[in-house]
Amino acid sequence: MNRHDTDLDVPSGWGFATTVTRREFLRLTSTGLLVAVTVDPLFGRQEPTRLPTGRTGYPTDLNAYVHIDADGTVTCLVGKVELGQGAMTSLPQLVAEELDVPLTKVKIVLGDTDLCPWDMGTFGSLSIRQFGPVLRAAAAEAKAVLMQLAAERLQAPVTALTAAGGVISLTADAAKKVSYGQLTEGRRLERKIDGTPALDAVSSFTIVGKNAPRRDAIEKVTGAAKYAGDIVPTGALHARVLHPPAHGAILQSVDTAAAERVAGVRVVRDGDLVAVLHAHWDEADKALALVKAQWTPSPSTLNDTNIFEHLEQHAPPPQTPASGGDIAAGEKLAAEIVEHTYLDAYYAHAPMETHSAVAAFEHGKITVWAGTQTPFPLKSQIQAALKLSAEQVRVITPYVGGGFGGKSASQQAIEAARLAVAVGTPVRVVWSRAEEFFFDTFRPAAVLKIRAGLDASKRIVSWDYLVIAAGDRGAAHFYDIPHHRTVVRGSWGGRGVAGFHPFAVGPWRAPGASTNTFARESHIDILAAKTGMDPVAFRLAHLKDERMIRVLRAAAKRFGWTPKTAPSGRGVGVACGTDAGTHVASIVEVKVDKATGAITVVRVVAVQDMGVVVNPEGAIQQMEGCITQGLGYVLGEEIRFRNGEILDRNFDTYQMPRFSWLPTIEVEILPNPGLAAQGGGEPAIINMGAAVANAVFDGVGARLFRLPMTPERVKAALKA
């Protein structure tokens, strides 16, 4: 396309800078105070968290950087990324708090492997929960250094000084003062600390716990926000990569002659990688359609109907994450045994930004801008794929257009990197929506079996839970049950188990917890109905966990819950869950159209205890997002597949939540300043399945044992 006019104006440079060049970084850090932190001991106090590598807790080489320059500007350099969860807004709050500087004086650089210290990735609701203390430690150390410098400058002991607003003064004489900038000016100071620094007490917080305006707002509403697919190095070509039609299909032969004849098209073959390149995505895509490829058929005979039997038959060896008492003894106490099997489907992450990356190979170094949740692990993968050293690979993460766990895998960036080296010009890879569905690391389908015993006094005396494929997150119950056992066979980290899943699976927002919570909280409700007790009262009768009791009582109050035995005809349902250290109780109201089987969620109340809240407004938005997104896996989403082929390829068949589904949403966060900040990006999604299933039962007396609760399944349940 030739452009005849040259006076188009495109706004740029709105809002906050989100990237810094290497040169700017070196200039930035050539003077001033740079604090790097290794604070492994801090994590002794943290809840152990499962990592992809099987380690527990953060690795010991974890660092955080905080830099203060001569004009008092504070920059934090953090390996996390901004997925929409608000990390670029909330993390600077922690630094501003510890350093006693205004929030506007704190800049943040995210997800750049040349500038930021190593980080394992942005997932698991860990940014605040586990990384927060590290960043606070770096800031606290920076402040300690500044106080020491100020003591020398003002000739007074540190104990006689007060820091406020980026200025240190004599407590007794505020006129004697020096700014952070003056203290660092012209110097190059570096500190590396190990161990546990003194952090501000929560009670003294003035910035943490207050709402902070989103730093990405202006860029995002003006179109200036850059995602990986928006980065266009000079001479960049779009690559459309030849991908198989089914999982397990193998390329037999390929004829690229017709594509090669298209003007402006280049075809690249690099071993198994075949790509068609053009300056424009659409023209590369048209040329890709001219490539004739022969594939062997997929050996898979699995589909979305026979998968459950397959999962049961091929489940990996059992692990027992929780148990107590003795199941056999418990069942002897039971007057009634209640046993059910629950099923869950495969779900796509389906972020609105498809996997995108741009790679440029210059002077022996490759720079890759990638939409990824894991820039540092991706850097290692690119090094391995291209046999390059660490110094030769830089991954930069611009804004990421949603991840939800799906961008922990970043195959598109490796494709871009390989192609950029092969063709010698920068290469852009932007997956089509069909590729996004095909290569997704789906939330796994699962089979869940619960066998529980009720005694004559309406108490649960035994709980025997078998989880197949969903993993152990959220599997262990939190009720007061004397004899119980939770056995897990297979997880969402299922790539490692050959032949178990027909395609890749992976973490999906609160991985496993939504599936486990659906089974447990449905079963608890079934038991409550058996006893004739109100579902809230039945739960409270079996809870000793004070945090859970508190959120459940608060949710019931907020909802205006009146005790009744289900089914009451009202269509109200409750569920409780824990995830990422946060406790959450949800109550929903539904309407069920008996003729069509369609469920409408009318109202959702969710109350959570997440410890210290860094940015309340941000945390509330995450809860609202969890609830709204959760409606998808509950009501409509489901990946259909057959013999290795993914049948859902776009939004016409894959039914995600829409505006017309929007219920009334009321969320509340209970204050708990005595507990460190817990996870916020995931917990409120986990209750949605059971809360809606329980509400459907309460409304129309039909029990759904399978997600999603599509109209056909509701109609079938009504007949059962």
Added chain:
Amino acid sequence: MATVSFSLNGKPTRLSGDENRMLLWVLRDDLGLTGTKFGCGQALCGACTVLVNDEAVRSCATRLRDVEGTRVVTIEGLARDGRLHPIQEAFVQHVGFQCGYCTPGMILGAHALLHKNPKPTRAQILAHMDEHICRCGAHLRIVQAVESAAAAAAKGGVR
């Protein structure tokens, strides 16, 4: 080789080339207007929405020749003289976004709605926005932003 002339963000624009190409890719890859997003390629998600003569159009399914003689506005053309459009302001104020990827399309979709129907009910907003997909679940905030922009316009605040 055909030539297509139209107004783009208020500027007369003349392009020559394949007039059958989709507007989305011409905007993004030829003109560098990357605020218009690729989401689905089949007019199913609304991320690529632009305004053509004040109506919301899916640029991924609109051929270049179809905008001949029209006024096309992309997200980059909404703010004027360094000032946000009131709908943009409302999206900032209500945080009508999370990851932000669907946001340009949402804002332009809302713009088209308010142009046609300056005082929409909540039900009308939900119906109009139903073809726009947000994966993060920012729906509630987006609806609040559109309502707020409509209320501001009713007070005479919107051009």
